[in-house]
Every structure is written in C-alpha cells, then in structure tokens.
Amino acid sequence: MPQGPIAILAGAGQLPIQLVSHLERTGQEVRVLAFRGFAEAELQRRAHATVDLLDLKTIMSTLEEWRPQAVSLVGAVRRPGFSALLSAYSLLRNMHEVKEVIARGDDQVLRGAVMLLEERGHRVVGAHELAPDLVAARTLSGSMQPNADDREAIAVGLDLLAALSAFDIGQGAIVARRHVLAIEGPEGTDRMLRRVRGLRQSWFGLRRRKEGGVLIKAAKRGQDLRVDMPTIGPRTIIEADKAGLSGIAVGAGSTFVLEQEETLRTADRLGLFLIAVDLPWMEKPRG
Amino acid sequence: MPQGPIAILAGAGQLPIQLVSHLERTGQEVRVLAFRGFAEAELQRRAHATVDLLDLKTIMSTLEEWRPQAVSLVGAVRRPGFSALLSAYSLLRNMHEVKEVIARGDDQVLRGAVMLLEERGHRVVGAHELAPDLVAARTLSGSMQPNADDREAIAVGLDLLAALSAFDIGQGAIVARRHVLAIEGPEGTDRMLRRVRGLRQSWFGLRRRKEGGVLIKAAKRGQDLRVDMPTIGPRTIIEADKAGLSGIAVGAGSTFVLEQEETLRTADRLGLFLIAVDLPWMEKPRG
Structure with a gap:
C-alpha cells in the first residue's frame, strides 16, 4: 500500500468539492491545496492551504511537506498571461520546451503543470482514477x-x-x-x-x-x-x-x-x- | 455577347451596394431585386423590385420578366427556419434532395437557391466574377x-x-x-x-x-x-x-x-x- 495522503490541487467548480467528499467518505486521507480566486468558498474553508495559482514555490514546498502518495489537479483555472506563465514555469529545466508548451494551448499549459510535478517526483493521477463514480x-x-x-x-x-x-x-x-x-x-x-x-x-x-x-x-x-x-x-x-x-x-x-x-x-x-x-x-x- | 441585364439578388451588407456601383460604373445594365428586411436602405431605394426572401414565386416571375444574362446572389441572409425553407424549396422537383440540402448547413441552403435558379435556366455567377476588383x-x-x-x-x-x-x-x-x-x-x-x-x-x-x-x-x-x-x-x-x-x-x-x-x-x-x-x-x- 502506498503511504501518505492524496493531495488535491483545487481550482473552480463543483468537481473538486465532490471529489474531496467522495475520498473522505471512502476513508482516505486527503489534503486540499486551494487556488486563491478559483476554488469555491466552501472548499477554501475546507482547504489545508490556500495559494496563488502561479506561486509554484509555495505549492512545491507544501507538497514536499505533505509527502502525498498521489497528486490530482482538479477544477477549472483560467489561463494566465503568457509572461506570467513563463516566469512561473521558470522552475522547469528546459525553457525551450516550456515556451513550446505554453504556446500550444490550454490543455498543454496544464500538461506543463503535470510535467513540473512529475519532475519533482510526484505521482499525478486523474480525478477519474480516484473517483470512478463521478x-x-x-x-x-x-x-x-x-x-x-x-x-x-x-x-x-x-x-x-x-x-x-x-x-x-x-x-x-x-x-x-x-x-x-x-x-x-x-x-x-x-x-x-x-x-x-x-x-x-x-x-x-x-x-x-x-x-x-x-x-x-x-x-x-x-x-x-x-x-x-x-x-x-x-x-x-x-x-x-x-x-x-x-x-x-x-x-x-x-x-x-x-x-x-x-x-x-x-x-x-x-x-x-x-x-x-x-x-x-x-x-x-x-x- | 450575351444579352440582357445582370440581375443582383441582394441581401444585407455593403457588398451588394459596392457590386451594383461597380457594375453601373462599368456601363453594365443592372437590375436589383432586394430582399425585404435584409438589403440596406440605400439599396432598397435603388432596387427595381423588393421581395420577401422566401417568396420564390415572385422572385422567379420577376427574373422571367427581366430575362437576365446572369444572376448573382449577394449579401447576407439569415438562415430561415427548417419548415419555412422546406415549403419555399417545394418548387424544386426532388424533395428528398432538398431535405438533404437543408439539413446540411448554411452554405448548402444557398446551394439550394443556386440549384433552383439553374433548374429554371438561369446562369448563376459569383460577385467575384462580376467585380474582380472587390x-x-x-x-x-x-x-x-x-x-x-x-x-x-x-x-x-x-x-x-x-x-x-x-x-x-x-x-x-x-x-x-x-x-x-x-x-x-x-x-x-x-x-x-x-x-x-x-x-x-x-x-x-x-x-x-x-x-x-x-x-x-x-x-x-x-x-x-x-x-x-x-x-x-x-x-x-x-x-x-x-x-x-x-x-x-x-x-x-x-x-x-x-x-x-x-x-x-x-x-x-x-x-x-x-x-x-x-x-x-x-x-x-x-x-
């Protein structure tokens, strides 16, 4: 059995709320990191930490502290501006690749976040794997x-x-x-x-x-x-x-x-x- | 040389106005049939006839009277409802084909109008052929x-x-x-x-x-x-x-x-x- 909680990085909408409820109901340990300005008020109240979407430094140090068995990115976030993204992703090693990723589209921007988490050794899973009922x-x-x-x-x-x-x-x-x-x-x-x-x-x-x-x-x-x-x-x-x-x-x-x-x-x-x-x-x- | 005027069936926007002006400047005989509720006021004033978009009977009889050397459909018309189109196109012989045409999309609806005009023996030309300058x-x-x-x-x-x-x-x-x-x-x-x-x-x-x-x-x-x-x-x-x-x-x-x-x-x-x-x-x- 893998150790540690499941970390939910939560954006807007009902999906993160329902996912967290589902996981808690099934007895799993959950830690919620809510994105300020995106996560619903209800989830912000239940969150263990609230951060700015582009504050990757705090996001990473929080996850390092939690040592989750898996991380899931759930809920909507709006695409930030190009330069904001570029500076946020500057933690990644390959800047050329980052620029390519950002130019490509919304989906690819989220791929960039997954890349970043995986580079730091996290296991990134989809909400559909955590809660097939949804x-x-x-x-x-x-x-x-x-x-x-x-x-x-x-x-x-x-x-x-x-x-x-x-x-x-x-x-x-x-x-x-x-x-x-x-x-x-x-x-x-x-x-x-x-x-x-x-x-x-x-x-x-x-x-x-x-x-x-x-x-x-x-x-x-x-x-x-x-x-x-x-x-x-x-x-x-x-x-x-x-x-x-x-x-x-x-x-x-x-x-x-x-x-x-x-x-x-x-x-x-x-x-x-x-x-x-x-x-x-x-x-x-x-x- | 082909005989007869050029007939412009005019919908909304500036294109029909500019096309008519272009043809008149180059000394061609033009007859304008304006669609009520679509053609711009300026063109309605210059039109030789004004008809409802779906009044195909009047459109056809007007064209028979004008005996144009060519007919051009110019300017925007909104897609009417399915049943209105169906009844308008009932003049066409092949009802199955008409239904297929109407189901397909905006472009195809205009194709239906071209089919109808060609069935009646009219030569249908594009505004780009009449006025390459535009x-x-x-x-x-x-x-x-x-x-x-x-x-x-x-x-x-x-x-x-x-x-x-x-x-x-x-x-x-x-x-x-x-x-x-x-x-x-x-x-x-x-x-x-x-x-x-x-x-x-x-x-x-x-x-x-x-x-x-x-x-x-x-x-x-x-x-x-x-x-x-x-x-x-x-x-x-x-x-x-x-x-x-x-x-x-x-x-x-x-x-x-x-x-x-x-x-x-x-x-x-x-x-x-x-x-x-x-x-x-x-x-x-x-x-």
Missing part, C-alpha cells in the same frame, strides 16, 4: 432517447471533434442534424450554449421552443485525462434546454457527470436525453 | 507585416480550416501562435471577434493592450464561391483591433475586401497587418 458510465441514460436526427448529429459531432483533436480546442460542439451550430473554444460549454440560444433568438424572434440539436462533449484524441477532462452537470442541462437542444451526448468513461442523480433528474424534467457514447479514438471503458 | 489580390498588403508568431498562427489557422472544410462551418478562426481562441460558427466574424475580446478581458481585467493573435478568413475546400464568399471590411479591422489581435490573413482570390482603400488605411492606422495568403486547397489566383 465518470459517465456507458450505461448512463435518462428516460428520453435520441431520435434519428439526433443520432445523425451525434455522429457528425464526433467526426468533427475527431478532426479537431490535433488542435487543442473543441471538447464540445453543438450540431443539429448535420448543421454545426457551434464549436467550443476557451469560453467553455455554458457560454457556447448561450451563443446558440442567442443565434436562435435572432433567427426566430423571442419565441422559445425546442428547435432540436445535440451538445456533444468528448475528450480529445490523445488527451491526458489527468487534466481538464470534459465535465457536465445540472447547469449544463438547464443551459442546453434554454438553447432549444433535444439532448446531450458525452464520451463514455471520459466525462465527469457532476451530481449524477440531479443531472439525470433535470434532464428528465426538461425532456432532454442524456447518453454516453463510445469514442472511437479512446479505449473502450468498462461499465 | 476580391483580395495576392499582393494585398498594408504597411504592417506579420512576425514569426503570427506566421505560425496563420499556418495553424489554415490547417484548422482545412480540417473543418468537410463540416460546412468555419470560414474563420482566431489563433495566437498555436493556441486556437475561436472558430467561427453561424454567428459570424464580428461576434467571434467580440467573443475573443471578452475572453481576454476576463483573463487580463479591463486593461486594453495588444495580446497578439491573427484572424484567418478563408473559403472552404470545395466551396462554391458563388455563394457566401468570406468578406472583410473596415469594421472587421476595428473589431480585430478591439480583440487585441495583431493582424488579419485572408485567402487570396477568394475573399471580398469591402472598401479596400479604407480597409487598408484603417489597418495601418491601428497597427494591424492585413495580408492575403494562398490557400493550399484552392487554385492559385492571378494577381
């Missing part, structure tokens, strides 16, 4: 099911996300039949959903009705699931409903579903389907 | 030039747009070095630029400064340039500046540049580069 199983499903148009949209969306895998963008897209309505950028899923809602309002006036279309969320080909795994929750369902969508499809085994029961209940209540689909570019998950 | 030449350039980071961003943007060509989305993207900040959907270029401006404000507070990044606009692989050719103008430069970009690259020979002198002057004044690049997937343009 991940979408292949059997995930509410009471609604996608129709033929929705299935077509899901197939197009998966093709599209596969084509985008090389570009470090696009964990999400919204497609109605074969018509791509939006591709997710750094703005995130909620803002993308609001964009489609806005498009539809300008097309059809203020009438609110189900126009159809599917939100597809999936991890990228070759994505390190230890960083920035796609996440949905009850709020995603509510925003998808407001955008007039008929449902949501997520990658099985590689998407977090926050408050899974509440999420499914919300989908049923609003008449949206929620299903998990196998991603052709990922290993088949269990479940 | 198109970005390979030599297009303001006084600023892209630096190495910008050139990297342009290469990534072109790869990205090539990968998206199959999906009837993405005539535009915004990239900073290798970091994709946004992909254009049906919301259009201006709103995409405002989205990036918003992202950067939330990252860096309200400080306004040049963060870099390039807007890349390019026609899709296999795109019918007679419909919905990418277009930029002075407003694009102003919005790109507000988003903190360092410049704009457009596909040579396949992008309209409205008010070309004013556009270049605006770019110079705001310190943005504006260049035309060869698209690997298009025939090499002259000029």
